[in-house]
Amino acid sequence: MKGKAAIFYGPGKPFELRELPLPEVEPDAVLIRVSLANVCGSDLHFWRGDAPLRLPEDGWIYGHEMTGRVASLGARVKTDSLGRPLSEGDRVAYAYFYPCGRCPACLGKEPAACPAKVDRPLGPSQFPHFHGAFAEYYYLKPGGAIFKVPDALPDELVAPVNCALSQVIFGLHKAGFRFGDSLVIQGAGGLGLQAAAVAKDMGAQTVIVVDQIAGRLELAEAFGADHTINLKTVPDRKDRVNLVRQWTGGVGAEVACDFVGFPQVIPEGIEMLRPGGTYLEIGTISRGVKVELEPAQLVWGSKRIVGVIMYDPWVIPRALDFLVRNRTRWPFDRLLSHKYPLEKINEAFAQSEWHAKDTTSITRAALVP
DSSP: OEEEEEEBOSTTSOOEEEEEEOOOOOTTOEEEEEEEEEOOHHHHHHHHTSSOOOOOTTOBOOOOOEEEEEEEEOTTOOBOTTSOBOOTTOEEEEOSOOOOSSSHHHHTTOGGGOTTSSOOOOOTTSTTSOOSSSBSEEEEOTTOOEEEOOTTSOHHHHGGGGTHHHHHHHHHHHTTOOTTOEEEEEOOSHHHHHHHHHHHHTTOSEEEEEESOHHHHHHHHHTTOSEEEETTTSOOHHHHHHHHHHHTTTSOEEEEEEOSOOGGGHHHHHHTEEEEEEEEEOSOOOTTOOOOOOHHHHHHHTOEEEEOSSOOTTHHHHHHHHHHHHTTTSOGGGTOOEEEEGGGHHHHHHHHOOTTTSOOSOSOEEEEO
16 A cells, blocks of 8 residues: 655755555554644745755655544554553544653653654655655654544644644743743744743733734734734834833743744844743754844843753643633634645645745645645
């Protein structure tokens, strides 16, 4: 048997569809039939070339924000990661990275910080062939975290769980965000919008969202933002910082977050913090890019910066529970605005692009393999 996959050959080159053999499933692995795969902001970074990669000669299957159904279970897999019976056909949410368990981070019970948790790009000719979300199948390697999905949640709500939603829940946890705190969110994409809802669910006093796309800011308000700042209508950095202080009792926010992925926003976000505040860096994944910082701001302000690249597996079931509790409170159905068949992946990426033109009608595009 075979399955289709979209192969990426590098920035500026179109994805190409190929048929690949389905792998023989190892005893502790799971083969998943992908139901929905979203185009995440980080996927656009790779597609643009913001984050250069050394790709295999036969290309790369990437993408990670996805959900699906169990197609085949390894002989030793009887349950999900919480010990609940797991069968073929079950809907599942799962992590797409694999901590090694044998490094200082893993031994210190910080698997999200494991430097080996994400494979280097592997070509489709290498077992198990289906390495990413932009394909009909995904191979969950032995030891991968996997969880059954509540019947109450449609696939459209579940697909972002293993990336955007779990990232912001874990990120706010690592940043020490607490009941009654104020939050600044830089970037109203998939991460930023869900961060607004999560923060409100956690008891945030004030949530402020900064972006330059008016439609995204309107959606941020629908997801719980108390205030929004449009970079185009408030072009001066000093004015933006003063607005944040005005809305936070004159002191600044306890936590500010980069969810946009462009490092020039970082100094401004740090300035928006109150003394003792924490800056959460999640968005900027591109290596080699730099930004000027004034370290004295951190010292005199007793501020800190926390970087988060992944999350611990315990977050996924809590993210699913968050959605069950809040699925009617916020318009999660508006997060995913466009669907494309896998064959139209090039169109999906082109229409999702906003960096060059500063706008797009798409909040999140999804591929339906």
